[in-house]
Amino acid sequence: MSSRLSFEQYLQNTTDQVTEALKEVIPVHWDVPQSLRDAMQYSLMAGGKRLRPLLVVAAAEALGAQRTAAFPVACAVEMVHTYSLIHDDLPAMDNDDYRRGKLTNHKVYGEATAILAGDALLTHAFYCVVQAGRKSGVPAEALLSIVEDLSELAGARGMVGGQVADMEGEQGMTDLEQLQYIHMHKTGDLIVFSLLAGARIGGATEGQLEALRVFGRDLGLAFQIQDDILDLTGDEQKMGKKTQSDVNQQKVTYPFFIGMEASLEQVRLLTQSAKDALGRAELQDSSRLMEIADYLMRRDH
Amino acid sequence: MSSRLSFEQYLQNTTDQVTEALKEVIPVHWDVPQSLRDAMQYSLMAGGKRLRPLLVVAAAEALGAQRTAAFPVACAVEMVHTYSLIHDDLPAMDNDDYRRGKLTNHKVYGEATAILAGDALLTHAFYCVVQAGRKSGVPAEALLSIVEDLSELAGARGMVGGQVADMEGEQGMTDLEQLQYIHMHKTGDLIVFSLLAGARIGGATEGQLEALRVFGRDLGLAFQIQDDILDLTGDEQKMGKKTQSDVNQQKVTYPFFIGMEASLEQVRLLTQSAKDALGRAELQDSSRLMEIADYLMRRDH
Structure with missing residues (x-):
């Protein structure tokens, strides 16, 4: 066996490989209107942690x-x-001019193209899922379950439902339970999806899927509470966006409800509970997923 | 065998049954934010010809x-x-207040919810495709091909690409070739999808799929030219929208380029060519699809 990569190298390699793969799924000479291709590409290549792809890869490898x-x-x-970021940034939603230190999609391409680029990215995602079968021989039944999971966890009962609740929360109707709903759906569900999808590619059993679902839920909530904390305390340079924006927008956060200390404690507890669930999943090698959980808790941006 | 329904009865029955099925896929007590469910339901139940579902059903039955x-x-x-209509109607796009005689989605629910309701409908569509396997035993391979077709024909290379070209066309760069691109993608591709999907459910051969693709392309273009014509000559009451809106918006149409007589002739020729392709498909019973082609050519709204 080759020597084991450090976690930092593993993270960098995976991020780089995913970014290369993303370039290939939207080829330079794609027969679509140029402005649409450019707008799709712009936001896909605007950086970001590639956390969700990392989880897909790590879960598949763990199996x-x-x-x-x-x-x-x-x-x-x-x-x-x-796509969800592009639509969230629109004037009708959060009306953000910058994301990760770059102009948002609609500031560069206009609102109409930004809406359509989002629509096209969402639609193309399902195309990519099918290609996992065409290119890598992932069995049809597993792929159909991945399509089903994605449509549930990214849809009305998942991410989009969380976004609607978030918008309504900004109109001042939020309590902690509602905030938890928002975090679990708006952010958590796509994290859960990533783990389930990777596991299905690796041929996971129902029991393993269930354990990874719990891992994903706890990890997703911890991740989002950490985001709330970093938004109040983080370094603007590292975050690539204005911090304290949640305060300025009167957005309620975990620290708002339970205070900073208790929020930090929640992140620790949820991360530990996530790792416990992972320990019960009996995966072939869960070490990278464990490292990812620790990494997310430690991150400063 | 039971006596054959008249085409009008067949049309009415199918439309009614599809509308009932649509009510079931977004249940009353769905665990999603109420405003999101309401907004999705509002536009789904706002009428319309249900042409695309009709084509899915008729193609499946033809096989x-x-x-x-x-x-x-x-x-x-x-x-x-x-979803495509909701997003098209947005202020950033066509900025329409009415559709089919009713207020557009964003006029009732606000822009943010309208964008998200569109996103959720698109996402839920893929869930519905998978349910065809769970409920009716359509084979996994056929379903994956349906997911693949939908993601291509509704995406950047299909419907969304057509919509982008349409928007750019409104800025005055259109010629007849460009208009044909817009019509074929913005409208035609989802019609092609409907036929292919129905045929795949019926277990079509590659040859049958190819013939139906040609049928769909010609039918879709004929349908859209007919729409251009009706927009100039149609009865506002029947159309459920202001006619001559294309003229008022300086939107270029087939009659604009080749005149009314030649446009009417194109509809006839394309319908005939569509029916010829259908004749070559060697389906078990193509009579309803033939009747639909004639019906679309004759329609006055």
């Missing part, structure tokens, strides 16, 4: 699958995440 | 499948069509 088999679905989930 | 097996995919394509 013993080849990482290349996971790339098409890794691209799919990054497209869904990217 | 000998049970019509109930086609309902989940029929619902899926209507959701995709509906």
Whole structure:
């Protein structure tokens, strides 16, 4: 066996490989209107942690699958995440001019193209899922379950439902339970999807899927509470956006409800509970997923 | 065998059954934010010809499948069509206040919810496709091909690409070739999808799929030219929208380029060519599809 990569190298390699794969799914000479292709590409390549693709790859590998088999679905989930950011940033929603230090999609391409680029990325995500079968031989039944999971966890009962609740929350109707709903759906569901999808590519059993679902829920909530914390305390340079924007927008956050100390404690507890669930999943090798959980808790941006 | 229904009865029955099926896929007590459910439901139930679901059902039956097996995919394509209308009507796009005589989605629910309701309908469409397997036993390979077709024909290379070209056309760069591109993608591709999906549910051969693709392309273009014509000459009451809106918006149309007489002739020629392709498809019973082609040519709204 080759010597084991450090976690930092593993992270960098995976991020780089996913970014390369993303370039290939939207080819330079694609027969679509140029402005649409450019707008799709712009936001896909605007940086970001590639956390969701990383989880797809790490979950697939934890089950013993080849990482290349996971790339098409890794691209799919990054497209869904990217479309959701483009639509969230629109004037009718959060009305943000910058994301990750770059102009938002509609500031560059105009609102109409931004809406349609989002629509096209969401649609193309499902194309990418099917390609995991065409290219890497992932079985049809597993792919259909991935399509089903994606449509549920990214849809009305998942991410989009969380976004609607978030918007309504901004109109001042939020309590902690509502905030938890928002976090679990708006952010958590796509994290859960990534883990389930990777696991399905690796041929996971129902029991393993269930354990990974719990891992994903706890990890997703911890991730989002950490985001709330970093938004109040983080370094603007590292975050690539104005911090304290939640305060300025009167957006309620975990620290708002339970205070900073208790929020930090929640992140620790949820991360531990996530890792416990992972320990029960009896995966072939869960070490990278464990490292990812620790990494997310430690991150400063 | 039971006596054959008249085409009008067949049309009415199918439309009614699809509308019932659409009610079931967005249940009253769905665990999603109420405003989101309401907004999705509002546009899905705002009337319309249900042409695309009709084509799914008719194509499936033409191959000998049970019509109930086609309902989940029929619902899926209507959701995709509906989402595209919601997004098209937005202020950033066509900025329409009315559609089919009713207020547009964003006029009732606000822009943010309208964008998200569109996103949720598109996402839920893929869920419905998978349900055709769960409920009616359509084989996994056929369903994956349907997911693939939908993601291509509704995406950047299909419907969304057509919409982008249409928007750019409004800025005055259109010629007849460009208009044909817009019509074929913005409208035609979802019609092609409907036929292919129905045929796949019925277990079509590659040759049959190819013939139906040609049928769909010609039918779709004829349908859209007919729309251009009706927009100039149609009865506002029947159309459920202001006619001559294309003239008022300086939108270029087939009659604008080749005149009214030649446009009418194009509709006739394309319908005939569509029916010829259908004749070559060697379906079990192509009579309803033939009747639909004639009906679309004769329609006055």
